[in-house]
Amino acid sequence: MQADLIITNALLVDGSGADPVHGHVAILGDRIAAVGNFDCPPDVPVLDAGGRVLAPGFIDSHTHDDGYLLAHPDMTPKVSQGVTSVVTGNCGISLAPLSCEAVPQPLDLLGPAELFRFATFAQWLDALRETPAATNVIPLVGHTTLRVAVMGEDVGRAATADERQAMRELLDAAMQAGAFGVSTGTFYPPAAAAPTDEIIDVCAALSGREAIYATHLRDEADHIVPAMEEALTIGRAVNARVVFSHHKLAGSKNHGRSRETLDMITAAAKSQPVCLDCHPYPATSTMLRLDRVRIASRTMITWSKGYPAATGRDYADVKAELGLDDEAMLARLAPAGAIYFLMDPQDVRRIFEHPLTMVGSDGLPFDPHPHPRQWGTFPQVLRRLVREEGVLTLAAAIHRMTGLAAQQYGLAERGLLREGYHADLVLLNPERVNDLATFEKPVQISEGIDRVWVNGRPVWDGRQASGETPGQVLRPRASA
Incomplete structure (x- = not known):
């Protein structure tokens, strides 16, 4: 077998909805070279998944x-x-x-x-x-x-x-x-x-x-x-x-x-x-819209060119601070964006x-x-x-x-773990994967996404982006 990398001992969730199975995935260039249980050639780099989930990107x-x-x-x-x-x-x-x-x-x-x-x-x-x-x-x-x-x-x-x-x-x-x-x-x-x-x-x-x-x-x-x-x-x-x-x-x-x-x-x-x-x-x-404000249980301002100090704050608090009605608030903050609950x-x-x-x-x-x-x-x-x-x-x-x-x-x-498919892959820990981004502190990296590959090249190592840019402009299947 020819391969650039073999990911072994993974729980394969193949993207089809089928039950997970244990096995290996081999990558050659930008493609998946093999999926399943096979012997690994001695001269190919191996990444032991340790039982973690390997899925399509x-x-x-x-x-x-x-x-x-x-x-x-x-x-x-x-x-x-x-x-x-x-x-x-x-x-x-x-x-x-x-x-x-x-x-x-x-x-x-x-x-x-x-x-x-x-x-x-x-x-x-x-x-x-x-x-x-x-x-x-x-x-x-x-x-x-x-x-x-x-x-x-x-x-x-x-x-x-x-x-x-x-x-x-x-x-x-x-x-x-x-x-x-x-x-x-x-x-x-x-x-x-x-x-x-x-x-x-x-x-x-x-x-x-x-x-x-x-x-x-x-x-x-x-x-x-x-x-x-x-x-x-x-x-x-x-x-x-x-x-x-x-x-x-x-x-x-x-x-x-x-x-x-x-x-x-x-x-x-x-x-x-x-x-x-x-x-x-x-x-x-x-965007900030009064029709959304009026049916939301809570509105948070995400940005405002008219009143930048409103960014990240509740609409109701800013409204009370400025002492304005809804129409005047919209005029004061606009253009602006908001989160609506x-x-x-x-x-x-x-x-x-x-x-x-x-x-x-x-x-x-x-x-x-x-x-x-x-x-x-x-x-x-x-x-x-x-x-x-x-x-x-x-x-x-x-x-x-x-x-x-x-x-x-x-x-x-794409979208499945199949031999010959593009090697868009994610290795994750299903017991540890966790979103840390909150409405109060939204810019936070998640936990438990351990490795990501796009077209066979690593783009995420669990802590930071690799700096590689292997992304492609995809075309519909009919014209691919």
Whole structure:
């Protein structure tokens, strides 16, 4: 056997959902050379796993790392969790195609304005190939980004026929360059005025491509059902797989309705491709919005350009300090971001139990005081939902993080421990894995993620990133 490294004495959780088995994995170049029980050649380096879990590298199904990949290619927040691939361009916001100096909300959630320098999607992908990151990239195009690129500041209306054609051409070019599909964020002002028929017109470029339609719904609170129905309608019209992003039920009056929405997803899956992603926290994070403040049990400010002293503090405390009403508070802090505690933990658990649920962190990496999900999502699933609460078995949780995501996104030869597959691997201690990131102190490295390899090269040693950047811009299976 030829190999560069053999990891022996591991508990193999292969990403398929099958029961773990003990065995070895051999790596040669960027591929898995062998899996199972075999004799190790005497001249090949060996790493004894000591019975720890060896799994495929985790796929973060929902990120906003578009600009972070370029600014911080070590990708420490992700590789320290075992993540080896990230899906970018979610919630309708992608870094490209857009070159501008004045970046409107929510596009500014992706980072500083100087990152928005790519007039075409291909230019951004070329930059990622020229200066790769430690993780692989699964890119989506944002519909909001297309709107801003074509319509400028005049986004408070439906797009004209010519504007729809221009957006469709940008999307088609992005798909040719290697995008996996499109995302929408009609919850946000730049896209809220886009009617269903506009989205269908623009996304016609997806037809025939086995593409992804990922959506931050128009409403995740009282009107979530019609919002989900709209998404399913669009998916059927453009023949794309619908991904319900960060699926949640917002506000106390909607707690428990995950039974209803998950039944909708189960029924829809019988006639069209559909899946969802979720993170394990009862709080979400985005731009500061009063409609979210008013249905949240608690709001924490993550950043504020208008009043930087509010960063990391409770909205209610800052409001009392300044003596302002809600409207005046928004004006004083804006632009700003916030964390909103508005979900029921039981809904979160129920969503994770659904067989089509992938794991997505949805972190905002440039926030001065980020949501802890940016640093702790995957270890929290393994600690809390697997080890402590038993919501999922270890094999089921890792399946959602690996094989399921690879299948839903159409990744070729990734997401499973299989001979010939790419050597994206994570070695972890299932009894010790633990997220340390909290809402009060969110930037903290997790414990128990002992080694991570991307395309056969080490990117995390249990304490720090290696500095290697072997990540690739992935292509859909149909065009790989």
